[in-house]
Amino acid sequence: MTGDDPGSPAPPVTTAPVAVDTMGGDHAPEQIIAGAVEAVRAHGLRLVLVGQAPRIRAELDRHGVAGDIPIVHAEEALAMGEGALASWRKPRSSVAVACHLIKSGRASALVSAGTTAGVVVTSRLRLKAQQGVLRPAIAVTLPTRPRPTVLLDSGATADVKPESLVQFAALGTAYAQVALGIERPRVGLLTIGAEPGKGNKVVRRAHELLAGGQQGVEFAGNIEGDDLLTCAVDVVVTDGFTGNVALKTMEGAVRMAMSELQTAIRSSPTAKMGAVLQRRRLQELRDRLDSETYGGGVLLGLNGTVVIAHGASEARGITSACVLAHDLAAGHIVERVRDQIAATRTSRFGRRHGDKDGREPRPESEQPPFAPE
Amino acid sequence: MTGDDPGSPAPPVTTAPVAVDTMGGDHAPEQIIAGAVEAVRAHGLRLVLVGQAPRIRAELDRHGVAGDIPIVHAEEALAMGEGALASWRKPRSSVAVACHLIKSGRASALVSAGTTAGVVVTSRLRLKAQQGVLRPAIAVTLPTRPRPTVLLDSGATADVKPESLVQFAALGTAYAQVALGIERPRVGLLTIGAEPGKGNKVVRRAHELLAGGQQGVEFAGNIEGDDLLTCAVDVVVTDGFTGNVALKTMEGAVRMAMSELQTAIRSSPTAKMGAVLQRRRLQELRDRLDSETYGGGVLLGLNGTVVIAHGASEARGITSACVLAHDLAAGHIVERVRDQIAATRTSRFGRRHGDKDGREPRPESEQPPFAPE
Structure with a gap:
């Protein structure tokens, strides 16, 4: 070598x-x-x-x-x-x-x-x-404007505990700082309503933990699926199952929009004339949504x-x-993640070790990992 | 009256x-x-x-x-x-x-x-x-072509057991038959990979139950987020959390495509000329994705x-x-659902009542329901 x-x-x-x-x-x-x-x-x-x-x-x-x-x-x-x-x-x-x-x-x-x-x-x-x-996460960068948005986990960990979602917030913060140069990234929790009580059990508990304050994490509250592409936050936190479904749904929806447009263009000779620019624009959008252009996912x-x-x-x-x-x-992403995780543990896990049932949080490592292709 | x-x-x-x-x-x-x-x-x-x-x-x-x-x-x-x-x-x-x-x-x-x-x-x-x-589900009809696709649950039940997903397959089958006139609707399970082992724990167990055969349900296997809009199946089964995130992500992605197109059109006078038809086409797509036009969700x-x-x-x-x-x-949707559920129970729940831990399946009704706005 x-x-x-x-x-x-x-x-x-x-x-x-x-x-x-x-x-x-x-x-x-x-x-x-x-x-x-x-x-x-x-x-x-x-x-x-x-x-x-x-x-x-x-x-x-x-x-x-x-x-x-x-x-x-x-x-x-x-x-x-x-x-x-x-x-x-x-x-x-x-x-x-x-x-x-x-x-x-x-x-x-x-x-x-x-x-x-x-x-x-x-x-x-x-x-x-x-x-x-506790568990790793795959961060992807969505091609939002005016600035990109980090989504994690996009598929490394399908079953998570609330504590893992809190850690994903820390991982995503470190990633947005290093990869995108955002000093204090705003972190949103992906769920199905703006109010703290909205979501499944894991997300509701994660909301409590995040809203309670995590050192180094700028928590901006819940966000919904239609805000993934609006730059509502810099980092979107979710489990690997939901994140992967959302990412692929997004790609599928843009692909469908493209195909609708092509049908419209084919259907009329006059439409073909002025269509080049718009088609190129949507093609660009599809390319931006395509993993090819944003460099792939990063396992954190x-x-x-x-x-x-x-x-x-x-x-x-x-x-x-x-x-x-x-x-x-x-x-030095690895070191940044280490520092973020340490801060998160100190401020929260130190105080209440385990979930509200009083059980110890399992390292989750015995769970088989499932990830998408 | x-x-x-x-x-x-x-x-x-x-x-x-x-x-x-x-x-x-x-x-x-x-x-x-x-x-x-x-x-x-x-x-x-x-x-x-x-x-x-x-x-x-x-x-x-x-x-x-x-x-x-x-x-x-x-x-x-x-x-x-x-x-x-x-x-x-x-x-x-x-x-x-x-x-x-x-x-x-x-x-x-x-x-x-x-x-x-x-x-x-x-x-x-x-x-x-x-x-x-066990739990109700909200079915929505996605404006796919050449024929629509039913997605359920889109938000009634955020936390489900595998048995509920099996029932959603039965509910969705009855709904597609009555509302869309599809005689033997093909049912897909929304997850993060085509193979049976892909997904979270609940989905993997639901796959086992569905693949084992449910009377009256035509199970077509796993589908991924990018297949929601491709008519890959007639009915897509998922929990209310994932379904709601996917639905809103879809709406957000199409809205983003629209806005990209409008930017392209505004950026050039020549583009404005031929843009009307394509813009109308995308507008139609957005309208079709908008709940306004597909009559809303149906609580089954x-x-x-x-x-x-x-x-x-x-x-x-x-x-x-x-x-x-x-x-x-x-x-007679209520009667059709009743018959479907009865068939499902007979063919499967009769044989193994409860999940693989051998516990009785709880009616889940003690869980607080959480649903999106």
């Missing part, structure tokens, strides 16, 4: 390279490697490519950068559709090897377009949760930064994911 | 009139009464108007139909924002009085644009759940048909809601 990037501007030398899983994703390894090469060329990032070394070498040769980007060999890939057990069956998968690089300090972060369930389970197993973190709460790019990512999406991974590592 | 409707075509005389709550909604009573008058005039429906009699009389006079539509006096209204306790505090609210009309056979159904929480709680208390029904599982129109409903929405309420009553 040697070799510096040839590009400029050079990132701070203190940051270890970003490990890229070349074997995960619908377009692996060609598009993954193409995106990585672009990240080195255009953004001057330091990377290390993980996967089948001969194949990677051949691709780098094709791009004319053979020898410029370090390679770490891994024999196996997590197959698409492979679930929770993959991480046990494949200790030498490219994702597992990349996690090992992070643990040993030889990489600062991981980028993978592999199956979400596989990447989540493998990295949880290899990197372990940060001290005090582990001892290492993990960026999960969309399975369908092509080169451009991988480049964005590499830049995001680098920025998060350079911004 | 006398007087027949003057219009034609006359509905079958066997159906009692639809009770309309004139006091619920942002535009009560003017728009409610205007919508009711139109339902009588244009659709020949038999109605009974419930609310402050002098006020209703004055409005009917204004429309030139004084004396043509029967009135039942009710002094109080459920205030917007009033929650679960309203039904206890106000036994003579217009909704409570309308429920009483249904119980005594003097009305076949109820239409209200009042607060969802208030209408749900009041009608649950007054009409009671049908025998065997009680001993009576309850149509909850959108709080912002104007006359047109109320007319649609009245037509829907009439059609459901005429189609």
Whole structure:
């Protein structure tokens, strides 16, 4: 593992390279490697490519950068559709090897377009949760205007306790600070009514805990589904089940709007004339909602930064994911999360350890993790 | 309570009139009464108007139909924002009085644009759940093409057990048969991945129960958020929390697409020229997604048909809601639900009464109901 990037501007030398899983994703390894090469060329990032070394070498040769980007060999890939057990069956998968690089300090972060369930389970197993973190969460950045909105959890943890939602507020706050530069992000709790009493049991209890005050978290109250895209808050907190359904529903609704528009355009010759600009605008919107453009989801709460790019990512999406991974590592996201979680524990968990039944909060780690593709 | 409707075509005389709550909604009573008058005039429906009699009389006079539509006096209204306790505090609210009309056979159904929480709680208390029904659910009809899709629960029951989701499949099947005329509706379970193991605990268990076979229910497996609008299935089953978030997210996403388009149109004079048709198309889509046009949600599982129109409903929405309420009553929705639930219980609940821990399934009625506005 040697070799510096040839590009400029050079990132701070203190940051270890970003490990890229070349074997995960619908377009692996060609598009993954193409995106990585672009990240080195255009953004001057330091990377290390993980996967089948001969194949990677051949691709780098094709791009004319053979020898410029370090390679770490891994024999196996997590197959698409492979679930929770993959991480046990494949200790030498490219994702597992990349996690090992992070643990040993030889990489600062991981980028993978592999199956979400596989990447989540493998990295949880290899990197372990940060001290005090009950469950990890995947943060995605919604393309709202004038500024983006962070939604978490978008699918790492389907069953949560209220305490996990409080922690997601802390994780999301750290993420919005580092990734988006928002100093005091406003955090909303996704539910089905503005009043504190609205929601399911878990959300109602989480509201109590958040409204009671959490150090470092700027809680702005409940928000509803139709406020996800209105910049009502900077960070939206929800469980991984609801978050994933909401995210996919949003994508489906925009896709439907696009298709309605295309029908309208096809239906009239005159309409075709002036339609180009509007169509382009909606296309842009769809692109913005597409994971490809916002760099993928980020798995927060582990001892290492993990960026999960969309399975369908092509080169451009991988480049964005590499830049995001680098920025998060350079911004010390893991340390920021640690500090946020520590503050949250001090201000609240210290006072009332356990839920209102007086039971100890279980670490939830015995629950099997379920995550979407 | 006398007087027949003057219009034609006359509905079958066997159906009692639809009770309309004139006091619920942002535009009560003017728009409610205007919508009711139109339902009588244009659709020949038999109605009974419930609310402050002098006020209703004055409005009917204004429309030139004084004396043509029967009135039942009710002094109080459920205030917007009033929650679960309203039904206890106000036994003579217009909704409570309308429920009483249904119980005594003097009305076949109820239409209200009042607060969802208030209408749900009041009608649950007054009409009671049908025998065997664990929790009621609100069904809404999504404006998908080429045919509509039923989504339930959209907000009546935030915390459910797997057995309730199985019952929602039965409720939704009956509803799609009666309201949409689909003989064997395909039912999908909303979750976060296509495989049976994907989802939270409740959904995974519900999948087992549904996949095991439920008489009268055509289970088509899991669906994800982006398939809500693609006609992948005829009926989508989910809990009231997730369903409400998904519905509002959908509305928000289409509104965002509209606003992006308007920005594009404003940004260029040439674009304005050809934009009319596309804008109208998206406007139509937004209208279709708006509750106003699909007649509102229908509360299923009680001993009576309850149509909850959108709080912002104007006359047109109320007319649609009245037509829907009439059609459901005429189609014997309550009896169809009863038969479906009975079949479901026989084929599955008879064999294993209770969940896998071996506990008796609680009727869940002790849980406080939480519903969105």
